[in-house]
Amino acid sequence: MNQFDDNRQQPAPQNTPSGAPPAAPAPQRTRIAMPETGPYVTYTIIGITILAYLIQISPYGNLFVRAFIKSNELIREGQLWRLITPALLHGGFTHIVFNMYALLSFGQSIERHFGHGRFLLLYLLGAFAGNVMSFLMTNANSLGASTAIFALVGAEAVFLLKNRKLFAGQFRSAIGNIIFIVFINLFIIGSLPNIDNWGHIGGLVGGLMFSWFASPVWEVEGIAPVLQLVDQRPTREVITGAALVVLVFGGLAMWGMVR
Numbered sequence: 001m002n003q004f005d006d007n008r009q010q011p012a013p014q015n016t017p018s019g020a021p022p023a024a025p026a027p028q029r030t031r032i033a034m035p036e037t038g039p040y041v042t043y044t045i046i047g048i049t050i051l052a053y054l055i056q057i058s059p060y061g062n063l064f065v066r067a068f069i070k071s072n073e074l075i076r077e078g079q080l081w082r083l084i085t086p087a088l089l090h091g092g093f094t095h096i097v098f099n100m101y102a103l104l105s106f107g108q109s110i111e112r113h114f115g116h117g118r119f120l121l122l123y124l125l126g127a128f129a130g131n132v133m134s135f136l137m138t139n140a141n142s143l144g145a146s147t148a149i150f151a152l153v154g155a156e157a158v159f160l161l162k163n164r165k166l167f168a169g170q171f172r173s174a175i176g177n178i179i180f181i182v183f184i185n186l187f188i189i190g191s192l193p194n195i196d197n198w199g200h201i202g203g204l205v206g207g208l209m210f211s212w213f214a215s216p217v218w219e220v221e222g223i224a225p226v227l228q229l230v231d232q233r234p235t236r237e238v239i240t241g242a243a244l245v246v247l248v249f250g251g252l253a254m255w256g257m258v259r
Helices: 040-056 061-068 072-076 093-114 116-137 146-162 170-191 197-214 235-258
Strands: 003-009 027-033 218-223 226-231
Touching (some): 116 146, 146 197, 197 235
Antiparallel strands (some): 218 226
16 A cells, blocks of 8 residues: 545635625545655565575575574574574475565565665564574474565554554455455465464564564644655664564573573
C-alpha cells in the first residue's frame, strides 16, 4: 500500500440566497502519498543470496555450506556466526526462488515503511531469532532465508496495527491476508517433511518484538492539500527493540549452549 485517502473538509465559496444559511462545505478527499524510497537493501540482500547460491552449486559448494549452515554441534563449539549465516544458504533452486520471491514481495514495502537501516536490522534480527529457536528446538542442520522473511511478515502486521487509523478500510483485509499467509506457512507448509518450522516461529517472534518498538508510527501533518506523513517513533525506541531481541534470544542461545 503506497498511499491512502484522507477525508478533510475544505472551505468553498457558497452562492446562497440572501438570509439563507450557508450550505455545509462538501468534504474533499485528499490523497496523501506515502514516503517513497528505493528498496535498495532488499535488492542487495537478494543479490548477495543469489551469489551465495551460485557458490553453493559451484565445485566449492560443499565447503561453503559446511562453513555457514546451522549446526548445533559447531555452534556449541563457539561458531556463533551460524546463528545468522544460514539465511544466505538454500537447499535447491525451488527453495531459493520461493524465498527470494517472498523477500521481494514483503521487502519492498517494509523497507519503504521502515527505511534502509531499520529494515536491514529487522532482517538480521529475524535471521538471528529464527536460528536461535531452531538451535534450541531441533538438532537437525538447517538453512534458508525464511527465518528472516517471517520477521518481515511480523513487522508488516505490527506496522499495520500501529497505523490502522490511517489505512481505514484497508486495514482489515490487509491484516487478514497476513494472518492467512502465516497460517498456511506454519500449519500446512510447516507440517511437511524437512521444514524447520521452529526457525519460522523464531523469526516471526523476533520480527514482532523488534517492530513493536521500532515500527514507524505515522502522523499526518500540514495543511491540505499539502500534507505529509511524519514518523513519530523516537530512535531510542528502535534501539530498545533491537536490544530486547538480542538480549532475549542471545540469552536463549547461551542457555542452549550450556544445557
